[in-house]
Amino acid sequence: MDSRTLYLRLLQYVRPYWRSFAASLLATAVLAATEPALAALLKPLLDGSFVDKDPTMIRLMPLLLLGVFALRGVSGFISAVALNWVANKVVMDLRGLMFDRLLNLPTRFYDNHPTGVVLSKVTYNVNQVTDAATKVLVVLVRDSIIILGLLGWMLYLSWQLSLIALVLAPLVALAVKLISGRLRRLNRELQQSMGDMAHNLEEIINGHKVVKLFGGQPPEARRFNRINNWVRRYTMKQVVTSETNVPIVQMLAVIGLVVMIYFAALQSAANAITIGGFVSFFGAMALLLAPLKRLTSINTPLQRGLAAAESVFALVDEEPEADTGSRSLARVQGRVEFRDVSFSYEADGRRALEGITLAIEPGENVALVGMSGSGKSTLVQLLPRFYHPDTGAILIDGVDIRELRLADLRRHIALVSQDVVLFNDSVRGNIAYGAMDGADEAAVIRAAEAAHAMEFIRAMPEGLDTLVGDNGVRLSGGQRQRVAIARAILKDAPILILDEATSALDTQSERYIQQALEVLKQGRTTITIAHRLSTIEKADRIVVLDGGRIAETGTHAELLARGGIYSRLHQLQFTRPEAAADAVEAPDPP
Incomplete structure (x- = not known):
């Protein structure tokens, strides 16, 4: 221009x-x-x-x-x-x-x-x-x-x-x-x-504990000084x-x-x-x-x-998120279908998913299992249209999600991730977030109780109105996870995505949350990304991904009896838990 x-x-x-x-x-x-x-x-x-x-x-x-x-x-x-x-x-x-x-x-x-x-x-x-x-x-x-x-x-x-x-x-x-x-x-x-300086500062602020623990101060100081010097040089050239x-x-x-x-x-x-x-x-x-x-x-x-x-x-002038849909669904039953879905992050066409065909019935609890990079997180991110498949189609209740308006599509989906995102607001504001803003207090309390969060919320100085700090820094990892689960419970969406929702909880809290999630899953289509295989033994169906393709499907017992990838992962996890954790816990690459 x-x-x-x-x-x-x-x-x-x-x-x-x-x-x-x-x-x-x-x-x-x-x-x-x-x-x-x-x-x-x-x-x-x-x-x-x-x-x-x-x-x-x-x-x-x-x-x-x-x-x-x-x-x-x-x-x-x-x-x-x-x-x-x-x-x-x-x-x-x-x-x-x-x-x-x-x-x-x-x-x-x-x-x-x-x-x-x-x-x-x-x-x-x-x-x-x-x-x-x-x-x-x-x-x-x-x-x-x-x-x-x-x-x-x-x-x-x-x-x-x-x-x-x-x-x-x-x-x-x-x-x-x-x-x-x-x-x-x-x-x-x-x-x-x-911009480079701001990015460097952001990394240091967010990762200050890692910097301290691994002695990263000297290289980080050198990197900042190099960027800082370029700012000075360009400023002086301008002057x-x-x-x-x-x-x-x-x-x-x-x-x-x-x-x-x-x-x-x-x-x-x-x-x-x-x-x-x-x-x-x-x-x-x-x-x-x-x-x-x-x-x-x-x-x-x-x-x-x-x-x-x-x-x-x-x-x-950046192109906004494409919202070409024109249809809306008042309430979905929750049937999710992937038809020959392929997807790649990079322009070189290297596939993160290849030919995925999977049908999930209303109310069914399906767990996704696989090694790091197998495509688990990628698959669930296609459902709310965070990304768009290169080929194939994804349907909800027989309707291609591309025909649905984005806001309407996402209204029917709730997500609880291991990477909990909380805002610098009150506990109430983080549970009744976004479209749920203004929900009555009784509904917020019911959701918090179902997530076993009220026991620590009541102990806070201002209860539900207590500020949680930047990304919930004033809460423990387990408390943050329970607030996120309460948010998903309050949304009451018919399709639920659980990305290892209990990963940050201690044993006692995990037992409570597993009970709450069992209640939450009733009548909802649930897709669970499983890192610890013990948490998905009761899933209706387990889908094993390998290299972006579906390698195995079946129940826990069927897959163990088959002696394939799932059986090997299960054996590895219960004989060498730390090795299995390394194998399955890392998220898919962006």
């Missing part, structure tokens, strides 16, 4: 606040008009008050100066307040737009983009955009008016001298053009480095490039000023210009330097903002 198109798109986000922005521009124009007015007042001030000693001018000039500075104060205040109001509104809108898009992006986006880089876009990059969208435009309007006004006054006083100033304009434009491209590239690289622009423009201006002083002295000697006119002309020249410097300096925030806009719009 070229700079003009990018900038025009950016201005679209200012359009809803055009009244405030117009007020800012109007106040800015008034403020700008006072600059040439100050230069113009110098001529009557000197010629009328000091040379001609005119009594009227002696009384009038102080009042005029007072009025001009009062007008500058009011217009400057309005301009600044209105501009910052609009800028903060634009930041808020863009962040809201980015957050809405993040809520609706497909799972593959999160697989392919480091979290820190995405966070940097929303927190850092979007701030850079506002300078280009608002402040740059205000500077452009204000300083253009000031320069045009001052040049107009200078032309009025002496067109011969003014021509010298006009000759400088093409040289200044050329200098700005040469530097713009490098600034844009440097700002783009700086923002990428900031050097930006600051090179200013002295070039100033030097051109000083050369012009020296030439004009020489010719002005010749005109003064020939009585072609008065003392007041001479001082007024050079006062205008002096006032020209500041807006000229600002005008040439806006290239830095402009290129920074445009580079940030590219990054922001790249996220905003």
Whole structure:
């Protein structure tokens, strides 16, 4: 996207606040008009008050100066307040737009983009955009008016001298053009480095225990210092490039000023210009330097903002999760069918699942077993359409899930994973989450009791209203798991996915939860990813996956009698539990 198109798109986000922005521009124009007015007042001030000693001018000039500075104060205040109001509104809108898009992006986006880089876009990059969208435009309007006004006054006083100033304009434009491209590239690289830094920080914060336990401080410090140094280098390159622009423009201006002083002295000697006119002309020249410097300096925030806009719009333009379905089901019986389903994560076509055909009847409890990477987690992630199969179809009650609206499909599915996700909210907020927000307290308590969670919730200082901290850090692993199970119980979905839901529980808690899950499974289609084979011995059917294919199916007793993969895993687990745990507990690769 070229700079003009990018900038025009950016201005679209200012359009809803055009009244405030117009007020800012109007106040800015008034403020700008006072600059040439100050230069113009110098001529009557000197010629009328000091040379001609005119009594009227002696009384009038102080009042005029007072009025001009009062007008500058009011217009400057309005301009600044209105501009910052609009800028903060634009930041808020863009962040809201980015957050809405993040809520609706497909799972593959999160697989392919480091979290820190995405966070940097929303927190850092979007701030850079506002300078280009608002402040740059205000500077452009204000300083253009000031320069045009001052040049107009200078032309009025002496067109011969003014021509010298006009000759400088093409040289200044050329200098700005040469530097713009490098600034844009440097700002783009700086923002990428900031994203890398945010990603590195996120990893250290989330994995601080592993870093400490395995002595990872030295390599992590080296990695952070390397990224930090690149941020510094890109920042300094940007500063050097930006600051090179200013002295070039100033030097051109000083050369012009020296030439004009020489010719002005010749005109003064020939009585072609008065003392007041001479001082007024050079006062205008002096006032020209500041807006000229600002005008040439806006290239830095402009290129920074445009580079940030590219990054922001790249996220905003990401394709949201495909929701092509148009049907809805009021309540499903729970028959799930996989028909010749194949799937690959990578573009190279390497299959994670190959030709899976499996029918699960309503109310049936089916367990998925297999070595690490066999496709267990991948298979259940296809059901709520976190991913889409390459070939084949998945049906619920005979309806292809691609025909169902996403929200309606997922309304019928509950998930309890070994990787429990809790939000920094109260226990109540984590149980009655999302669409269940506002559930009555009695229903929340029933769900918590069914998950054997109320016994520790009642012991908390504020009961259900106790905050659990970041991802439930104030709870033990078993407590977090029980809160997640209570959330699934409250949802009361006809299809239940259990990804080793009792993995984080002690023996006593696991017994309670297994009893609760047995009640929960009644009348529901349940798919259980089993790591510990002892937890799925009572499953109606066990499906053994191997290399992305179904290798065996049957009951616990049938599979043991067959002496195949399941039998070997069972024997390995009960003779060498730690080896079996390593074999079956690792999740499928993303």
